[in-house]
Amino acid sequence: MTTTPAASESIDLDVIVLGGGPVGENLAQYAIEGGLSAAIVETERYGGECSYWACIPSKALLRPVSVVDTSAQLQGVTAGALDRDALLARRDTWVSHYDDTGQFDWVEDTGIAPVRGHGRLVGEREVEVTGEGGTHRLRARRAVVIATGSEPFVPPPYRDVHPWGSRDVTAVQEVPDRLVIIGGGVVACEAATWMAALGSRVTMLVRGPGLLAGQEPFVGELVADSLRTKGVEVRLSTEATEIDRPQAEDTGVGRIHGGPVTLTTADGMVEADEVLVATGRRPRLHDVGLDAVGLTEEDVSQGQLPQWLHALGDAGGEAPLTHWGKYRARVLGSHLADAAAGRPGEPVPADVPVPQVVFTDPQVGSVGLTALAAEEAGHEVVTAQSPFDATAGGALLRDDVSGRAALVVDGASGRLLGATFVGPEAGELVHGATIAIVGAVPVHLLRHAVPSFPTASELWLRMLEDLPGDLRRGSRVDQQG
Numbered sequence: 001m002t003t004t005p006a007a008s009e010s011i012d013l014d015v016i017v018l019g020g021g022p023v024g025e026n027l028a029q030y031a032i033e034g035g036l037s038a039a040i041v042e043t044e045r046y047g048g049e050c051s052y053w054a055c056i057p058s059k060a061l062l063r064p065v066s067v068v069d070t071s072a073q074l075q076g077v078t079a080g081a082l083d084r085d086a087l088l089a090r091r092d093t094w095v096s097h098y099d100d101t102g103q104f105d106w107v108e109d110t111g112i113a114p115v116r117g118h119g120r121l122v123g124e125r126e127v128e129v130t131g132e133g134g135t136h137r138l139r140a141r142r143a144v145v146i147a148t149g150s151e152p153f154v155p156p157p158y159r160d161v162h163p164w165g166s167r168d169v170t171a172v173q174e175v176p177d178r179l180v181i182i183g184g185g186v187v188a189c190e191a192a193t194w195m196a197a198l199g200s201r202v203t204m205l206v207r208g209p210g211l212l213a214g215q216e217p218f219v220g221e222l223v224a225d226s227l228r229t230k231g232v233e234v235r236l237s238t239e240a241t242e243i244d245r246p247q248a249e250d251t252g253v254g255r256i257h258g259g260p261v262t263l264t265t266a267d268g269m270v271e272a273d274e275v276l277v278a279t280g281r282r283p284r285l286h287d288v289g290l291d292a293v294g295l296t297e298e299d300v301s302q303g304q305l306p307q308w309l310h311a312l313g314d315a316g317g318e319a320p321l322t323h324w325g326k327y328r329a330r331v332l333g334s335h336l337a338d339a340a341a342g343r344p345g346e347p348v349p350a351d352v353p354v355p356q357v358v359f360t361d362p363q364v365g366s367v368g369l370t371a372l373a374a375e376e377a378g379h380e381v382v383t384a385q386s387p388f389d390a391t392a393g394g395a396l397l398r399d400d401v402s403g404r405a406a407l408v409v410d411g412a413s414g415r416l417l418g419a420t421f422v423g424p425e426a427g428e429l430v431h432g433a434t435i436a437i438v439g440a441v442p443v444h445l446l447r448h449a450v451p452s453f454p455t456a457s458e459l460w461l462r463m464l465e466d467l468p469g470d471l472r473r474g475s476r477v478d479q480q481g
């Protein structure tokens with residue numbers, strides 16, 4: 001198989017994917033399995049942001065931090081200690097030392113044509129790739145898929161001070177004594193957790209009134225409480241109005257970018273050795289050649305694309321999560337193959353809920369709608385809650401258990417709309433809720449799904465008992481329907 005065509009060569013394939021991250025890889029894999037041919041054009045490393053600079057290194061750092069933290073809260077265990085160098089070495093192993101040979105081989109072994117270089121649209125179904133071997137053309141018989149990921153959005157005042165971004169903090173080499181984190185979202189909260197564990201004195205400057213906006217309100221409160229107990233200073237409803245760093249310098253990824261930084265806020269000055277800007281991400285679309293086919297980034301975000309063109313994963317502007325992008329890729333990959341073969345497409349439910357796990361300590365696992373979002377969507381909202389330690393299984397996980405779980409139910413149909421778990425191992429609890437939502441299981445039936453004793457899954461019982469009796473027994477739904 002041709003991996004990188006010669007400069008003059010042009011190849012025709014069924015599907016051309018721009019971007020070899022998890023989403024592009026899944027799309028091509030499903031297209032190939034359905035009988036199509038596919039190429040993935042990748043500028044940097046097969047495996048994408050997720051494998052080297054995002055999900056994998058962050059979780060490789062966070063798991064040992066969580067185990068050490070738990071060990072300090074289990075009577076009978078001598079608390080573990082972090083070995084900074086060994087932890088960073090673990091991270092390096094999980095990112096394959098930033099070498100994508102394994103992922104490249106997987107692409108080839110799967111039968112996908114890997115093409116190294118920067119891809120951009122130059123016409124309908126036509127992609128130009130610029131790489132080490134020169135410039136060449138690929139033509140797609142059926143579809144071009146843009147899976148080029150996203151890039152950090154850095155607000156203007158920070159651009160001149162060479163701040164850290166998510167790549168620096170996941171690839172940390174030099175641990176700053178004092179680290180300021182701008183933002184209160186997922187990257188900020190997870191990074192605060194591992195950087196504090198690595199020894200940084202962390203101050204979070206959060207513009208909004210709480211952490212992890214968009215989740216149930218108790219989520220941000222519990223995560224902020226926990227970060228504070230770990231020594232993180234969480235300053236809410238505040239912003240830096242001026243940033244000064246006279247010796248800003250690009251010293252390389254994960255290294256301290258020059259001299260100290262001074263940030264001015266309404267409450268006074270904050271001095272730090274590094275500043276991490278974690279203020280969100282934007283789809284990476286600016287150099288994929290949309291203009292060559294008469295399209296704009298807005299057309300992509302509004303889903304107004306010609307039939308032969310698709311944008312998926314972070315680039316597509318939906319929930320920027322690996323598992324969500326991969327799901328969409330599986331669906332589209334199969335659909336393209338079915339359409340080509342004249343097979344009927346697999347039915348896809350209309351409202352598939354998005355799950356997410358935030359790997360803070362305590363973890364946050366959530367899926368579907370919050371109570372507020374459900375109200376805004378016009379549902380008759382009924383909620384139920386339970387403290388995490390209301391079950392023996394939950395309380396046994398560590399001596400200082402803190403956390404809470406909540407269900408959001410549609411009162412008219414008795415179906416689950418959303419669920420949130422905050423507590424130890426909460427990430428493992430959320431999939432039960434995802435299954436119940438996708439299966440449209442009414443809550444009165446969920447009472448017959450018996451959780452084992454003593455596990456934290458007994459939280460389901462506590463929450464179902466917290467629902468109004470007629471909903472719990474199913475009589476409300478019977479009467480209405």
Ligand SMILES: Cc1cc2nc3c(=O)[nH]c(=O)nc-3n(C[C@H](O)[C@H](O)[C@H](O)COP(=O)(O)OP(=O)(O)OC[C@H]3O[C@@H](n4cnc5c(N)ncnc54)[C@H](O)[C@@H]3O)c2cc1C
Pocket residue numbers: 018019020021022023024041042043044045046047048049050051053054055056058059117118119120147148149150166170187284287288312313314315319320321322323324325
């Ligand atoms: C710090 C951090 C931690 C995260 N942790 C999690 C987590 O725990 N769980 C989770 O679900 N999500 C997590 N995410 C989000 C997750 O990383 C993204 O949702 C995911 O990487 C998106 O996958 P993708 O394939 O769409 O894009 P990417 O992984 O960004 O891959 C896109 C690829 O396209 C390539 N590319 C770009 N432009 C071109 C071009 N023109 N031609 C050819 N190639 C191109 C890039 O080099 C890249 O390899 C995290 C994000 C961050 C920043």
Ligand SMILES: NC(=O)c1ccc[n+]([C@@H]2O[C@H](COP(=O)([O-])OP(=O)(O)OC[C@H]3O[C@@H](n4cnc5c(N)ncnc54)[C@H](O)[C@@H]3O)[C@@H](O)[C@H]2O)c1
Pocket residue numbers: 155182183184185186187188190206207208212213239278279280281319320321356357358359
């Ligand atoms: N465990 C996971 O699943 C995981 C982990 C990390 C990242 N991610 C994904 O990556 C995406 C990006 O994460 P993120 O944390 O960068 O974005 P985010 O949207 O979650 O949070 C951005 C934060 O920055 C603040 N902010 C925005 N503009 C600002 C400004 N000008 N000044 C000050 N504060 C400002 C926001 O109020 C918010 O607190 C997330 O949406 C998430 O889906 C997922």
